[in-house]
Amino acid sequence: MATALRRLKAPNPAISFMKEIVQRKAPNISLKQDTARLCDLLGLKVEFLDRLQTFPAHHLHHRSLCEWITIILQNNSRSLSLEKKSSLTSELLVSIGFDPLSAAVETIMARSCKGNTQYHIEPCEWAEIFIQDECTYNPSLSSLNPRQFPIPSDLANSWFQLPPITDSKESENDPHPYRVNIMNFVSTESQASKEIHSKLDDILPQSNGMTVLYHGTDHYSAVNILFRGIYLRAGRQNRDFSSGSGFYLTKNLDEAVNWAATTTAKPAILVFLVNRKDLDSAERLDLNNNEERWREIVTSFRAGRRRVKTSQSVSAYDLIEGPQATMRYDKATYELLWEQKPSSYQMCLISDDFAEKFKKSLHSVLFVGT
Numbered sequence: 539m540a541t542a543l544r545r546l547k548a549p550n551p552a553i554s555f556m557k558e559i560v561q562r563k564a565p566n567i568s569l570k571q572d573t574a575r576l577c578d579l580l581g582l583k584v585e586f587l588d589r590l591q592t593f594p595a596h597h598l599h600h601r602s603l604c605e606w607i608t609i610i611l612q613n614n615s616r617s618l619s620l621e622k623k624s625s626l627t628s629e630l631l632v633s634i635g636f637d638p639l640s641a642a643v644e645t646i647m648a649r650s651c652k653g654n655t656q657y658h659i660e661p662c663e664w665a666e667i668f669i670q671d672e673c674t675y676n677p678s679l680s681s682l683n684p685r686q687f688p689i690p691s692d693l694a695n696s697w698f699q700l701p702p703i704t705d706s707k708e709s710e711n712d713p714h715p716y717r718v719n720i721m722n723f724v725s726t727e728s729q730a731s732k733e734i735h736s737k738l739d740d741i742l743p744q745s746n747g748m749t750v751l752y753h754g755t756d757h758y759s760a761v762n763i764l765f766r767g768i769y770l771r772a773g774r775q776n777r778d779f780s781s782g783s784g785f786y787l788t789k790n791l792d793e794a795v796n797w798a799a800t801t802t803a804k805p806a807i808l809v810f811l812v813n814r815k816d817l818d819s820a821e822r823l824d825l826n827n828n829e830e831r832w833r834e835i836v837t838s839f840r841a842g843r844r845r846v847k848t849s850q851s852v853s854a855y856d857l858i859e860g861p862q863a864t865m866r867y868d869k870a871t872y873e874l875l876w877e878q879k880p881s882s883y884q885m886c887l888i889s890d891d892f893a894e895k896f897k898k899s900l901h902s903v904l905f906v907g908t
Contacts, residue, residue, distance in 0.1 A: 576603070579678050580669060581642020586610065586635045604673040608666050611635060615662040620874060624867030626650050626661040634662060642668065653796030657864040658879070660776075671802045674758055687722040687905045688757045694724050697741055697902075715764050719902040727908065731795045734904060738791070738809060741902065749817060751787040751885065753808040754798030760806035760903055768893040778876075779858040779886040781839045781849075785893060787885045798906065811901040820892055823852055825860030829878065836863045836876045856892035859885045 573587040590598060590606060601609070614634040615623055623630055631646060632638045646668045650656050659667070674680055691698060702716040719741055725733050742750060755763070762769070773784040787810065788794050798805030825832040838848040840863065852858060861878040868875050887893045 581640030582635050583637050607669050623661050649800045652800045655800050667801050675803050686907045688761050694722050697721050721904045723904045723906050731792050749812045749814050751810045752791050752794035753787050754794035755806050756802035757804040757806050767897040776840050778836050778863045785887040805906040807904045809902040810899045812899045820856040823855040823858045832860050856889040857887050
C-alpha cells in the first residue's frame with residue numbers, strides 16, 4: 539500500500555546540522571579531560587589510562603583517546619590465553635580493563651546476548667564496540683549535540699524527505715539524498731523489528747526486478763552514508779570477507795535490526811532497493827556453494843594472516859557473497875575455528891567503483907529511538 543510522503547520545508551534546522559555532522563571528523567573525546575573521570579564514565583578501572591602518562595606528548599597526540607583506549611584493550615587481550623578469551627564473560631571484561639562493578643560490564647553482556655550475533659563478533663571486540671559507541675553518543679564524552687534523532691522533525695513514525703538545497707553545488711550535482719525516504723522511528727525494543735517490517739511494507743514498491751538489501755548501523759554512520767556515500771575503508775577490521783575495507787548487507791531485515799541494536803545505543807537501518815540487472819552485471823565472488831574457498835577467505839581475514847595475499851586474490855571482484863561465520867573454540871587443537879552459520883547470507887561490497895554506483899540505490903533510512 540502506498541503511503542503519503544511529506545517533504546520538510548526549507549530552511550530547516552536539520553540542514554545546518556547535517557552539514558555540520560558530515561563536515562567534521564568522527565566525534566571523539568579529548569585527551570585533556572581528567573582520565574579518572576573518563577575511566578569512570580566508560581566503566582574502566584581507575585588506573586586503566588595511567589600508562590599514557592609515560593608517553594611523549596607528540597606521540598600521544600597522534601591518536602584520539604578513544605583510539606588509545608581501543609589499543610590498550612587489544613594489548614590486554616593479547617596477553618590472555620586463547621581459551622580465556624574464547625567466550626564473552628564478565629571475568630574476561632574485567633581482565634582486559636573494566637571495573638567489575640561498572641554498568642558498562644552489564645551493558646556489554648546484555649547487548650551480546652541479544653539476537654544471534656554473540657558468536658559472530660569476537661568476545662573482546664564487544665568491548666571495543668562499546669567504547670567506540672560511548673565516545674560517540676555519551677553526552678558527557680561526545681562533541682555531538684545530544685539529540686534523540688540526527689534530523690529534527692515533528693514527524694515521528696512517519697516518512698518524510700529532506701528539502702533540496704537549490705543554492706548548494708553539492709545538492710545540484712547529487713540530488714540523491716533528497717529523494718531518500720527518512721523516518722524517525724520510535725518503538726519499544728521488543729516490537730521494533732515487527733513494526734519496521736510494517737513501515738517498510740507501506741513504502742517499498744513490489745517489483746520482480748528489484749532486490750531489497752539492508753544495512754544495520756548507527757545514527758552518525760547513517761548520516762554519513764546518506765550524504766557522503768559508502769566509504770569502504772570505514773569498515774571494521776577482521777571481518778568475514780574483508781578487513782577494514784568492506785560494506786556488509788543482508789537480505790534479512792531482522793538481522794540488520796539485530797546487528798544495529800546490539801552494537802550501538804543509536805541504531806539505524808538503511809534500506810537499499812537494487813536493480814537485479816546491476817547485481818547480475820557486477821563481478822561477484824559467490825561462496826554460497828564453495829565451503830573450501832569460503833573457509834580460506836574467512837580464516838585469513840578473521841585471523842589477520844595473509845591479508846595482503848587474500849585481498850589481492852579477491853581484488854578483481856565488486857562484491858563477495860556467502861554465509862556468515864560463527865566462532866568456535868576447539869579445545870583439542872587450542873584454535874578458534876570459523877564455521878558457516880546455517881541458512882545465513884551476507885553480501886560485502888569491496889569495490890570503490892561499485893560502491894559509488896550502489897549508493898544510488900539507497901531507498902530509505904530509519905533512525906531508531908526509544
